[in-house]
Amino acid sequence: MERGRAAMTQVPVVVGPTGIGKSQLAFELAVQLGGEIVVADSRQVYQRLDIATNKPSDEHRRQVRYHMIDFVDPATNFNAAHYVEGARGAIDDIASRGMTPIVEGGTMLYVDALCDGFSLTGIPPNPSLRAELEALDVARLRARLLAMDPDPGVDLDNPVRMIRAIEIVDAAGPPLRRLRTRTPPTWQPLRIGLTAGLATIDRRLDERSHLQVERGLVAETQAALDAGVPPTAPVLTGIGYAEALAHIRGELTLEELPLAMARSNRRYARRQLRWWRRDSRVLWFEIEPDPLPGILKHVRKAA
């Protein structure tokens, strides 16, 4: 069958909370399996901002080929649909060359959109409509949305979700639900979760935050500003950069900076854990004893 090899291809997908060593594990997995890594991360796609986005080291990049990082102008916006398109292409490309694609990431929506094949409705953002809708309060947004689609299936308290819903229905007509479909990819995701106790995660995040500041996070942020990246750009709203900006504005001392970063990271890590722990398809591995052998065994058995 034509879809033959591709259809059967198992793609390891390494997920888990930030700061737990996913990147390192994916690297080791790639080395062992002869693979290339497709990062699923909404911030690593942007060029230059390396420190707080936790991009792979030059050393790792020399040994393993990485995809979906470092290719978007930081002054622009990138989104889940762009990601899925690029990542699917990357995976097909890797597989076509006989290598093993390995997805690794932290952005929950990106991972699920890619691996579950979310349609994302196919309607692109409409900036002028968004600008208009952003001026409305929640009640008005809700009324406007319900007038177009009485049962849109979105959080009616959430302005961001309602604006998106209105945008879709405005372009494609109701009902919204019919546009949100799933078309699984031609390959089989093998979800591997990396986890650890919260105390361990918190300690690592604390250490990493201090390290990032020492490595020049503030200078990197300032350089981005100097290069014309607006403070409102998505990258600069990310963990680390948001705090660095606050420091540059004088709202945080240099001593407070890593503490604030660690706090944001803790919150994010917990959200990631909550997102994936409800997904029964994820097989979890503790990071404490080296999880690589067990993961390799699992991957090889599945293949």
Added chain:
RNA sequence: GGCGACGUAGCCAAGUGGUAAGGCAGAGGUCUGCAAAACCUCCAUCCCCAGUUCGAUUCUGGGCGUCGCCU
């Protein structure tokens, strides 16, 4: 030692004689094109004792504590 102010959740902080705003942090949850975002839910009986009162976190007295000023 004297004088003054203050003492509300982990932190910041409103407030009233009738049974405690809000913010941050924390916990849980939602999630199909901004997702490291956005949104939802939960989270205190007001320093201690006595008194006044139908009823005190809110009034009075005492104690303890903190801060400031003075000697």
